[in-house]
Each structure stands twice: as C-alpha cells, then as structure tokens.
Amino acid sequence: MSVERDIAIDVRGLTKSFGAKKVVDNLTLQVARGDIQGFLGPNGSGKTTTIRMLCGLLTPDSGEGTCLGYDIRRQQEEIKRYVGYMTQGFSLYRDLTIRENLEFVARVYGVDAPEDAAQAALERLGLVGRADQLAGELSGGWKQRLALGACILPGPSLLLLDEPTAGVDPKARRDFWDEIHHLSTQGLTVLVSTHYMDEAERCHKIAYIANGRLLASGTIPQIIAGARLSTWVVTGDGLDAFSDELKRQPGVDIVARFGSELHVGGRDEAAMERLARRYGAEGGHRWKRDEPTLEDVFIELMTRAGADR
Amino acid sequence: MSAEQSLPGALRRPARGALAQSWRRFVAMFVKEFIQLRRDRPTFAMIVGIPLIQLMLFGYAINTDPKHLPTAVLTSDDSPIARALIGALQATDYFNIKYIARGEADADKLILSNKAQFVIQLPPDFSRQLVRGKKPALLLIADASDPVATSGAVAAALGAATQALDRELIGPLASLSQKAAPYEIRVHRRYNPAGETRRNIVPGLIGTILTMTMLMYTAMSVTREIERGTMEALLTMPILPVEIMLGKIAPYVVVGAVQMATILIVAALLFQVPVVGSLFTLTALTLLFIVANLSVGYTFSTVAVNQLQAMQMTFFFFLPSMLLSGFLFPFYGMPKWAQYIGEAMPLTHYLRIVRSVMLKGSTFGDLAVDAGALAAFTLVAMSVAVMRFRQTLD
Numbered sequence: 001m002s003v004e005r006d007i008a009i010d011v012r013g014l015t016k017s018f019g020a021k022k023v024v025d026n027l028t029l030q031v032a033r034g035d036i037q038g039f040l041g042p043n044g045s046g047k048t049t050t051i052r053m054l055c056g057l058l059t060p061d062s063g064e065g066t067c068l069g070y071d072i073r074r075q076q077e078e079i080k081r082y083v084g085y086m087t088q089g090f091s092l093y094r095d096l097t098i099r100e101n102l103e104f105v106a107r108v109y110g111v112d113a114p115e116d117a118a119q120a121a122l123e124r125l126g127l128v129g130r131a132d133q134l135a136g137e138l139s140g141g142w143k144q145r146l147a148l149g150a151c152i153l154p155g156p157s158l159l160l161l162d163e164p165t166a167g168v169d170p171k172a173r174r175d176f177w178d179e180i181h182h183l184s185t186q187g188l189t190v191l192v193s194t195h196y197m198d199e200a201e202r203c204h205k206i207a208y209i210a211n212g213r214l215l216a217s218g219t220i221p222q223i224i225a226g227a228r229l230s231t232w233v234v235t236g237d238g239l240d241a242f243s244d245e246l247k248r249q250p251g252v253d254i255v256a257r258f259g260s261e262l263h264v265g266g267r268d269e270a271a272m273e274r275l276a277r278r279y280g281a282e283g284g285h286r287w288k289r290d291e292p293t294l295e296d297v298f299i300e301l302m303t304r305a306g307a308d309r
Numbered sequence: 310m311s312a313e314q315s316l317p318g319a320l321r322r323p324a325r326g327a328l329a330q331s332w333r334r335f336v337a338m339f340v341k342e343f344i345q346l347r348r349d350r351p352t353f354a355m356i357v358g359i360p361l362i363q364l365m366l367f368g369y370a371i372n373t374d375p376k377h378l379p380t381a382v383l384t385s386d387d388s389p390i391a392r393a394l395i396g397a398l399q400a401t402d403y404f405n406i407k408y409i410a411r412g413e414a415d416a417d418k419l420i421l422s423n424k425a426q427f428v429i430q431l432p433p434d435f436s437r438q439l440v441r442g443k444k445p446a447l448l449l450i451a452d453a454s455d456p457v458a459t460s461g462a463v464a465a466a467l468g469a470a471t472q473a474l475d476r477e478l479i480g481p482l483a484s485l486s487q488k489a490a491p492y493e494i495r496v497h498r499r500y501n502p503a504g505e506t507r508r509n510i511v512p513g514l515i516g517t518i519l520t521m522t523m524l525m526y527t528a529m530s531v532t533r534e535i536e537r538g539t540m541e542a543l544l545t546m547p548i549l550p551v552e553i554m555l556g557k558i559a560p561y562v563v564v565g566a567v568q569m570a571t572i573l574i575v576a577a578l579l580f581q582v583p584v585v586g587s588l589f590t591l592t593a594l595t596l597l598f599i600v601a602n603l604s605v606g607y608t609f610s611t612v613a614v615n616q617l618q619a620m621q622m623t624f625f626f627f628l629p630s631m632l633l634s635g636f637l638f639p640f641y642g643m644p645k646w647a648q649y650i651g652e653a654m655p656l657t658h659y660l661r662i663v664r665s666v667m668l669k670g671s672t673f674g675d676l677a678v679d680a681g682a683l684a685a686f687t688l689v690a691m692s693v694a695v696m697r698f699r700q701t702l703d
Contacts, residue, residue: 052702055545056545056701057541057544057545057701057702058701058702058703059701059703076700077547080545080546080547081547083545085542085545087538087541087542089538089541090538091538091539091540091541091542091543092539092542093341093345093537093539094537095344095345095348095349096341096344096345096348100341100344103340104337104340104341105546107333107334107336107337107340108334108337108338108546108547108548109546109547110330110333110334110547114337
C-alpha cells in the first residue's frame with residue numbers, strides 16, 4: 001500500500017495511433033511522488049500524446065494505468081481535479097486580463113474565495129502590477145509564468161508540463177526551473193517535457209522516447225551507465241573534416257562537435273580502443289578517454305532510433 | 310515567487326453540495342463569457358446596431374400591398390364613360406397612369422422594359438358597345454411576374470369597375486347598371502384594419518433578427534475555443550459539458566433580451582406597432598425563443614470543426630427559417646410537406662406567438678402549443694449539444 005502511495009504515475013503498455021501512424025508504442029512509465037521527471041525526445045516522438053493520455057485528453061488505444069491512483073480511463077473527473085496540465089501553446093484566454101484568467105480558474109476548480117485565491121497567485125507570481133493587463137499582451141516568459149501560476153492555483157498534486165520553456169529566454173527559463181524545484185520540495189510531482197539538456201540535468205529522473213517508444217529511463221548516472229558508451233574527446237586541427245572521416249569508421253556510433261572538441265563514442269569498447277590507438281599514433285589529433293555526457297547518450301539513442309526506422 | 314509562501318493547497322475544495330459546486334462552475338463560465346463579449350467591441354456594437362438597422366430598413370421598406378404602380382393606357386375612346394372608368398381605376402390609388410400607349414406594340418414594350426406594370430386597354434368603340442348593351446371587354450394586362458405586387462391592384466380594379474359607371478349610367482342607360490346583389494358582404498379586417506404590412510413585418514422582424522444574431526453568437530463559441538487553443542486547457546478542468554453550455558448560452562440570453570427591448574421600443578415609436586397583449590407573456594415567450602435559438606447555435610458549434618463551418622451551418626438553418634416560417638410568405642400557402650418542415654423551425658412558432666400577442670392580444674393559454682414546441686425544441690437541441698460535445702481530443 002505504501003509503495004503504491006509513493007507512485008504518482010504508473011502506466012503500462014500505453015499505445016496510441018493516429019490513422020496508420022503509431023504515435024505512442026507500448027509505453028510503460030513509473031514516476032515517484034515528489035520527483036521531477038524529465039521527459040525527453042525529438043520532435044514528434046510522442047511526448048505530447050503521452051502527456052495528453054495521462055491527463056485524460058486522449059484515450060489510449062491499449063494499455064492502462066493510474067495517475068495519483070486514479071484510473072486514467074475511468075476516473076477522469078478525479079484526474080482533472082488533482083492534475084495540473086500546462087499545454088505547449090498558451091491556452092489561457094488572451095482577451096481576459098491576468099486577474100480574470102486566474103479568477104476563472106479558481107472558480108472552475110471550486111476554490112474558496114476565488115478573488116482572494118487569484119490575488120494570492122498574483123502576489124506569488126509577482127504579477128500584481130500587471131494584474132489588469134490582457135493576458136495576450138504578455139511576453140513569452142510572462143505568459144509561461146502565468147500559465148504555471150494558473151496550473152498550480154487549484155493546488156494540484158501532479159503537474160504535467162508540456163515543453164513549458166520553449167521559446168523563453170534563459171533568465172526566465174532559470175526562474176521557471178527554480179519554481180519547479182520549489183514546488184517539488186513541497187511534495188508536488190512534476191512531469192516535464194523538454195528539449196534542453198541543461199533542463200534535463202535538473203530533473204531527478206529522465207525518460208527518453210523516440211518514435212513513440214521508451215528508449216531509456218532512470219537517473220542520469222543510470223542512463224549514462226546503461227548506454228555502455230565508450231567515449232573519447234578529440235582535440236586538434238581540422239575537426240570538421242576529421243569528423244566526417246570518423247563517422248565512416250566501423251564501431252563509431254556518435255561523433256558530435258562541442259565547441260573545439262569532438263565527442264567520439266561507440267558501444268563496442270574494443271573497437272573504439274583500437275580506433276583511438278590507431279588515430280592517436282598518427283599524431284594529428286589528441287585523443288583522451290572521458291566519461292560520456294548525457295548529451296552523448298541522447299545523441300546515440302536518437303541516432304539508433306533513426307536507424308531503426 | 311518566494312519560497313516562504315506555501316501553495317494554496319489549503320484552499321482546496323471543502324466538501325460541498327454537488328449542485329452548489331456545479332453552480333459555481335456555471336458562474337465561472339458565465340462571467341468569463343460576459344467579459345469576453347464586453348471586450349469584443351464590434352460584436353458589442355452590433356448587438357444594438359443590427360436590430361436597429363434591420364428594423365429601420367425592413368420596417369420602412371417592405372410593403373406587400375404596393376400602391377401607385379406605373380400604368381399605361383391604350384385606347385382611342387375619349388368618351389365620358391371611358392374617362393370615368395379610367396378615373397375610377399386611378400382613384401383606387403393602385404394605378405398611376407404614366408403612359409398613353411400608341412398601339413399594342415408600344416404597350417408591350419412598356420411592360421417588357423419594366424416601365425409599366427399594368428396596361429389598361431379599352432377597345433376604340435368601348436362606349437358605343439356599352440351603350441348598346443353588348444358588354445364590351447376592358448382588358449387589364451398585369452405584369453404578373455411579380456404576383457405579390459400586382460394582386461392587390463387587380464382586386465381593387467375588379468371592385469372599382471363595377472361601381473365606376475353608376476354615376477354615368479343614368480336615365481335611359483340605367484337599365485345597364487349592375488343590379489346589387491341581394492345580400493351584403495362585410496369584411497372586418499381585424500387586428501390590422503388598414504391592412505398595413507408593417508404590422509405584420511415588424512413583429513416578424515423580432516423573430517428573424519433574434520434568430521440570426523442568437524444563432525451566430527453561440528455557433529462561434531465552441532469552435533472559437535478550439536481555434537484559439539483554449540479548449541485544450543478547458544477540457545482538463547473539472548467542468549462538465551452541460552455547465553460549459555449553460556455558461557456560454559446565458560450571457561446571450563441577456564443580449565437577446567436587450568435586442569427585443571430595442572425592437573419593441575422602436576416598433577412602438579417609429580412604426581406605431583403596439584403591444585396589444587401582455588408584455589409579460591411576450592417577454593417570457595421571447596426569452597424561451599432566444600434560448601431555443603442559442604441552443605441550436607451551440608449545437609452547430611459542437612458539430613463544426615472551425616468557425617467558418619459554424620457560420621455556414623447557421624446560414625443553412627437561417628434561410629429556410631426565413632422562407633418557410635411564414636415570415637415572408639403565408640404559411641398556409643405552402644404545400645403540406647413544406648408546412649411540416651416549417652413546423653420544425655422555432656421561428657414558425659415564435660412568429661405565431663409574437664404576432665398573436667402583439668396584434669391580437671392572445672394569452673399564454675391561446676399559445677400553449679407553440680410555447681410547448683419551443684420548449685421541446687430547446688430540450689432536444691441542448692441534449693444533442695451535450696452529447697455531441699467532445700470531451701477529449703481523440
């Protein structure tokens with residue numbers, strides 16, 4: 001019983017097709033209460049569809065599971081009450097002021113004294129001065145902030161955030177993540193999809209999906225260890241041309257440029273070692289063994305998923 | 310966002326009656342819609358603008374019993390009898406003799422070129438034949454391509470012709486005078502003694518204007534939320550489809566009431582169309598009619614994918630409403646099947662209601678059937694809308 005209570009999201013075998021295209025394919029995911037779960041994957045990998053199935057906006061073709069212990073197929077009313085969903089696009093009313101939007105949300109969720117609740121949210125968001133501005137006139141960063149504020153106003157237990165920081169400047173992005181961590185310390189579970197690696201690194205756990213399939217999940221060290229990638233950092237001259245040459249070598253799974261370095265890695269450790277020794281002996285570039293980064297792993301996962309297709 | 314402030318989790322809903330909670334959500338929706346409506350200035354302006362303009366336009370413009378129609382006379386008979394006859398026709402006010410035709414070809418041309426709507430043709434020896442008791446023919450050629458325009462004039466001509474010569478046919482000609490029928494026909498034009506078209510049109514306009522505006526307002530409401538992307542958030546909130554529907558309809562009931570009041574005031578001031586019956590009955594049944602139309606519009610809104618489709622559905626519904634309800638053409642002049650279609654339109658029932666209450670002073674009891682039809686219509690439309698409302702994005 002206590003184990004179940006500690007799990008906020010528990011879904012098995014979620015599958016959803018649109019027409020002939022399987023957008024989410026047999027996805028199984030568990031998220032512990034209080035965790036910030038990062039949800040990563042390339043565009044069109046099925047992140048939004050998965051989140052929509054979790055909050056009852058889409059009905060899975062097959063698969064089952066619970067959010068906060070409520071069945072995602074049958075207990076959608078309860079899920080709507082206790083799950084806050086922040087859509088990818090701005091989905092508050094642009095022709096309502098900030099205050100009016102918050103009051104609307106408070107009333108719909110049956111919050112006591114909706115005006116006071118909206119005022120409290122305004123103060124928390126630092127939007128008191130702009131309370132009577134139309135929501136549509138806000139900048140991207142403020143829009144996201146307002147959307148998050150509207151999401152947490154009714155006091156949900158689980159937040160589903162779909163690319164909340166897309167198109168938001170770095171400062172606003174950092175503030176946003178500070179707020180998410182703050183919420184997490186208060187016991188909220190957060191599932192957040194993102195493209196940004198630095199954001200992924202701020203999550204407690206990460207799930208990576210491509211082509212609708214879950215390719216890796218766990219903590220960052222777990223994911224890096226699970227990838228079994230042997231990585232070398234290559235420095236020197238003519239890296240662009242060298243990068244093309246390396247990509248053609250057998251045993252090389254990723255070649256990625258990071259500033260003045262090349263990250264070269266492969267799952268076949270022996271092959272990689274032979275390669276490093278051979279090129280190292282040629283002396284044109286400096287080869288140094290290093291731990292793979294999360295980004296190396298994602299690039300490898302993405303390349304492999306692309307090859308599967 | 311300071312760390313000290315706690316989440317408003319403490320504000321979470323306490324146990325409360327389900328109905329009270331439902332009412333709160335309805336109010337949330339109502340307030341939201343009302344603010345959006347108020348902020349949409351062009352729409353707000355049109356709420357009063359549309360009825361006013363249409364009422365002025367149609368109230369003054371439409372007349373189904375036109376007078377002073379352009380008429381040509383074709384005759385070479387210049388006798389007092391012929392002149393008396395033509396004078397009598399002109400005295401009916403229907404004929405405005407503007408042309409003297411120079412032969413039949415000329416008369417045809419006047420009609421073909423739409424210069425004259427009638428040609429009065431007397432044979433050259435009309436008076437001579439008449440005096441000899443030979444019953445000559447007076448030919449009234451009417452351009453009946455527009456039957457509504459000509460029918461009144463034709464009826465008046467028939468009446469005028471029988472009496473026109475009473476004064477001329479005296480003395481030795483008295484025997485030619487028509488004998489009066491052994492009985493008298495009295496016609497009471499009740500409720501509209503002068504037969505004024507506007508007494509029929511203005512109440513009807515309340516119905517058509519409300520149909521058009523109410524349908525449009527709600528037809529847009531759900532599709533607009535889908536197109537603006539707000540529906541995705543709304544669907545994840547704990548609000549029921551029926552609460553969304555009622556919350557979206559209610560502000561427009563107020564709007565409809567304002568429109569009705571505007572039209573009634575203008576009708577009384579400008580067109581002297583009174584409200585003979587009870588204003589309370591009229592208001593109550595008009596509100597019912599407003600809700601019926603809003604429900605239909607809302608149903609369209611749940612079926613349509615975008616605002617353009619919703620608009621097209623509105624017009625698909627609006628045109629038959631205008632034409633088959635008895636607004637423009639007499640309801641009982643239509644074939645049975647068309648009457649059945651007409652009976653399925655809220656406007657048909659409302660026209661009976663509004664004309665009866667305003668002109669005849671009918672009471673609620675007289676109109677129970679039509680009121681019941683409107684109520685049934687509303688219920689069906691609302692049920693369909695709630696069932697059709699897509700609660701997911703599937």
